[in-house]
Amino acid sequence: MTAAVLVIEDHAAIAEGLRHNLEFEGYAVRVAGSAADGLTALRERPADLVILDLMLPDGDGFHVLRTLRAAGDATPVLVLTALGDESDKVRGLRLGADDYVTKPFGLLELLARVDALLRRAARPAAARERFGAVEVCAATHEVTRAGAPVALRPKEYELLLALLRRDGAVATRDELLREVWRYDASVTSRTVDTHVLELRRKLEDDPANPRHVLTVRKTGYRLQR
Structure with a gap:
């Protein structure tokens, strides 16, 4: 269409x-x-x-x-x-x-x-999104890892959704600042990096060697299912 x-x-x-x-x-x-x-x-x-x-x-x-x-x-x-x-x-x-x-x-x-x-x-919002052992329920905003609930702060959750929406495509830091933080004057690209580290800590088996929330050098991040 x-x-x-x-x-x-x-x-x-x-x-x-x-x-x-x-x-x-x-x-x-x-x-x-x-x-x-x-x-x-x-x-x-x-x-x-x-x-x-x-x-x-x-x-x-x-x-x-x-x-x-x-x-x-x-x-x-x-x-x-x-x-x-x-x-x-x-x-x-x-x-x-x-x-x-x-x-x-x-x-x-x-x-x-x-x-x-x-x-x-x-792109329609899926009722449930999955990658690795992680499951995201859009209707309830619940996130689980291997069946156990994961507590994400609001911006961490919005960042996760922004990466999921791209279905494996790269999200630049500027795109994430616009989409998640609406270019709040107090927010810098370092804030994006800090929130990504928190997502890895909460969602990855080995946060130091992530399999899902990946860095694209000099550009931004992408989520690999």
Whole structure:
């Protein structure tokens, strides 16, 4: 089934460039040039992904994000903007953005992020996830190892889910910071490493030589079942 992408962008050249390249990748694309038009387009026909500019002629993308999330709309949103300050990124992510790309942007990176967000959203949550002796029950948030309960702190559990969702693919530290910590200003990539060490301590037979929660050198981590 063709994924539907809504681009909310008032710069005509950028909007048409995105439409052309996304359609070339096989997506069904609609374009809205303002916040009001974007929200109207979503009410008329849902999208699988929204690419959202923050600087719009009738307001800003923060309003669009706030409106969507307040209405319970969980459509993945990739923010695309010239606002590159960390405070703007943090604000967007805390309002519910799923990813953030700063202009000027690399087209291949943008397309890869679109693909990753759509794959993540399309993958249904399994009732139970298993790897090695570990079992994760999504309905109850219970984690067991060889049948014995494992006590994970909230961020450790969210980190485990983020790795499970990728089904063996690599998660970079930046991706995990966005997904699990929403780029909290107090969080550094070292925090990710510390939480990974805790997961290994609690879930691996030999934490010093892990079989499941693996390091990908200079990149991030992946989970091997």
